[in-house]
Amino acid sequence: MTPIRSSKYILRRTMNTLLILILLMFMGCNKYNIPRGFPNPDKMADILTDILILESTITYAPGVSAYRDRNIAGYYAFVLNRHGIAPEQFDTIRKWYNNNPQLYQLVYEKVLARLSEREADVRILIEREQEDRLRLSNLPDIDVNQPLNLWRDTSTIHLSLSDTIDARLPFRYTTDTLELSGLIKLAASYKFLRNDASRSPRMMLSAFYPDSTADTVYHSITHSFHRTNALLELKLRRDTFPVEIYGFILLQDSTIRPAVEITNISINVIQDSIPVNEPHKILLPEELIR
DSSP: OOHHHHHHHHHHHHHHHHHHHHHHHHHHHHTTOOOTTSOOHHHHHHHHHHHHHHHHHHHHSTTOHHHHHHHHHHHHHHHHHHTTOOHHHHHHHHHHHHTOHHHHHHHHHHHHHHHHHHHHHHHHHHHHHHHHHHHHHTOOOOOTTSOEEOOOSOSOEEEOTTOOSOTTOEEEEEOTTTOOOSEEEEEEEEEEOTTOOOOSOEEEEEEEOTTSOEEEEEEEOOOOSSOEEEEEEEEOOSSSOOSEEEEEEEEOSOSSOOOEEEEEEEEEEETTOOOOOOOOBOOOHHHHHO
């Protein structure tokens, strides 16, 4: 056999092998005859992962228990609609997967893999919350003439595409013993890097109250490669004290992780501000699962 014929023979064998592998993969995905319009195992795993995260969030998020009980169906509908599936259709989909236990087992293995990727971030968040609770419980009496900075973490944070921490930079403080009043100011400076693909970056700040309601405000962040300052203010109610202060340093709509330098982070309580009454707002479901 000549070298030219040998090369052609090897190429033909390689192409035939690849074709067989592709056909086997195709047959493996379709041996269950997934009905048209039903999500494939990867998509189903994405949906179930979002549902599990949602259930965990609305169970443990502060100040929303009463609202959660009245609107649990709305939370599920939001998750499913985001995946292009109606709630009534999902019942049929889940029943079909239940009738194919081997495929459903594969789906749950994918779900566990997705959840394990976030386990480290959750552990870090829990540790920070425990540290914050301990720190706030040891704070001295508040001097109304001096602002109280709730943010005691590093004031400079660099987020890159390869980071594994929660890029939203959530924060939560238990404040029921502090009797906070006046005005809360969330401030930071942002410099987005050249490889950043953030969409609609914004800050969020919420105050949760004993009656399970919350006041929530947002501020759009200028998406610039130059450093810009952002300030978000939340006026506290005058007739009651918040039990939790909660929010995010950076929310954004892109599925790609942000690349940004954030400096001068502070969450100051201005005790001598004069609060005004505003409509009470409830934390929206889309902010619970992002």
